Amino acid sequence: MPTVPILMPQLGESIAEATVIRLDVSVGDNVKTDQEIIEVETNKAVMGVTTLCDGVVSELRAVEGVSYSVGSLLGFLEVTEDEVARTGVDTVESLEARNQTQPEPSSNDEENLHFALDGDSYEEDPSIIPSVKGLPVPTGVMGAHYISPRMRARMDDLGLREADISAIVGTGAGGRVTVEDLERFLDYLDAWPSAAASPMRMAVADAMRRSWTRPLATVGLPVLLDRVLDHRRQQDPKPGLTLYLLRALAVALKEQPMTAGYLIGEKVVHPRSFDIGVAVQVEDGVVVPTVRKVDQKSISDLIAEYDDLVDRARRRRLTEEDSSGGIATVTNFGTFGLTTGTPIPLPNETLILGIGAGKKKPVWSEQVETFIPATEAELILTFDHRVVDGGGAGMLLNRVAALLQQPESL
Template identity: 75%
Template sequence: MPTVPIFMPQLGESIAEATVVRIGIAPGDTVQTDQEVIEVETSKATMGVTTLCRGTVKEIHAKEGETYSVGTLLGLLDVTEEEIVRTGVDTVEAAADRRTAAAASPQEQEKNLHFALDDDSYEESSPEVVPSVKGLPVPAGVMGAHYISPRMRARMNEMGLREADISAVAGTGAGGRVMVEDLEKFLDYIDTWPSSNASPMRMAVADAMRRSWTRPLATVGLPVKLDRVLEHRRNQDPKPGLTLYVLRAFALALVEEPATAGFLIGQKVVHPRAFDIGVAVQVDDGVVVPVLRKVDQKSLSDLTKDYAEMVERGRRRRLSEDDLRGGIATVTNFGTFGLTSGTPIPLPNETLILGLGAGVKKPVWSSQVEAFVPMTEAELVLTFDHRVVDGGGAGVLLSRVAQLLQEPEKL
């Protein structure tokens, strides 16, 4: 009698595994098409694994409480030949043959040969869609271009290349895999293009951004009125920059919500032991982020002196390792370049980065004079590690920073 597999299905675009919480069948049980037989739990929800056809449970490989990756064999069904014909499902042998053929067949690989620079004859194929999750057809898992073979990785190591460096290369291997031949062809193609050697500073920034982008980052924004800050600043000597007002408000808001500045290590969220915050400083061919210590405990006057010294040493490349490490978050004022909005990226060891856009005069309705009055408004944006902070928490933190900026005399 033919045997049909029960696989762990693809339960969502970003979900690679699920934990079995309940098994509702036993060997010898008769099941119907689209019957929920195993209940699994992901980080998002509890879902049901369903059968693709009628049959009798032959074996159960899954265990309650165990976690399995997508595509893992959870059990087997004995089915009739008539049921195979009726539903068109693959038997265990057919499913294995299909995967082997897709991975190893020269004919199938030849169909996928293409190079995206000039060739427009490539026809993209879609994976077969089968109803793996109750009520939701989902695509069967396929090996994509994200896989790098040992031979390809060895060649990349010889050239000093990272995965992000080959993102522009179109692959000709199975499932779009980038082959060594693809890389060599691409490098030959761009060999005559103008180029220059990246500076050590640019390489350091590139490495930090690559590591940062391995996390799920999100950005929220909020307009903030700066008129009170600007008025307060006019009466100060020395005059703090707008960056320092934002820095101080950010630190005080984090004191109230320290968990938002934690960072995830394994299964622990490590919370800040001090509110040391970095400030992004533009230098030749890159950015440095000197860290100002205990921002929550210092006055604007003290921060102004510390900041001026740090910026001066940063632009002369005279910052020490201690000056650059230990920050729990960063503030960046991209408004100095006339930019009104942006999506800054936090450093790899930090969860948050707060950005300030350029101030713009806008008409705002005043209920006191019953007329529109000109006010200076700027965009505050907060980029955060979504593993640690959710959108609601980021919104609360950003709103609190904006509120504190309306009372600059208390900063």
């Protein structure tokens, strides 16, 4: 019978590998077209590897807990000739025949092949170790700016970045960190408890490293929440506070689109749509689903869409489309009892707006000429200072605060 290879699919434009977390079938199981047979975790979500046709699982090479690059061989299906004709799926036999009629691949092509077609069996590519290896180390103040080629090569072998060696006291000229210093430090850390970082943790770490290459600044402003809270109590279903913030930011950005620009070379690229992400805490990280065209929809229009995105984010069921293309992010770190913070925007975004926990405070009322209790929270805006200055950030933040005093207009 014809044999069809099961390959790690391309799960998104920016996804190069995925970790197998569960095998949903066993050898000998009958499967149907588009049936999810392997559950994998990428740096953004939990997804499924599905079948291209009906068949019987004849071999499984995927191992739970191991990461595989896109195109890696995960197993085989036995299928019928009729099924091959119906679906047009490539079989081992057709691939081998095609390979024999094609010219020899170049050295670059060879690096991209994940299994061999030059004999009576496939040769599985070794499993891919997570992109960033080695142990994270705490940030310190010692170290050198210059990294020798030898040191750079050793860091590349270990998957380390400059930030990872900043805690090492260098013994080289001018305090330079040498390879010997690095090896001693790694030997020292070997006795420490450690655990493998998850794909989610590594994705967050990589995004924050890239974000921090820009000059980021943060401004804050207290805002009264009583009107928002009163408006929320009158709604059914009740929208979350984050949704009010999301909508206020979209309206303010539409009025001041320069603040949402993105600097590319000598051009500032302006947003073509006011799609805004919302930070959702998940196990071992944060994911940011994107709410589309927030400026064109009222809060009542957004509730169902927002709730669905947040629910799927918490279950790690977002698609690539669900979490791409945002121009800014909103984060409600007040849900953790925090009153202030300095959130960091994603590398592809210029700013992020956060809000802290609301606290009861005495606020002076001109109407009754006395202090009255009111709920106040801190609005925090972090932005790329190359694109936005303090004045522009302040005007944006003040506009968001003003809109929150008119929740019925949102």
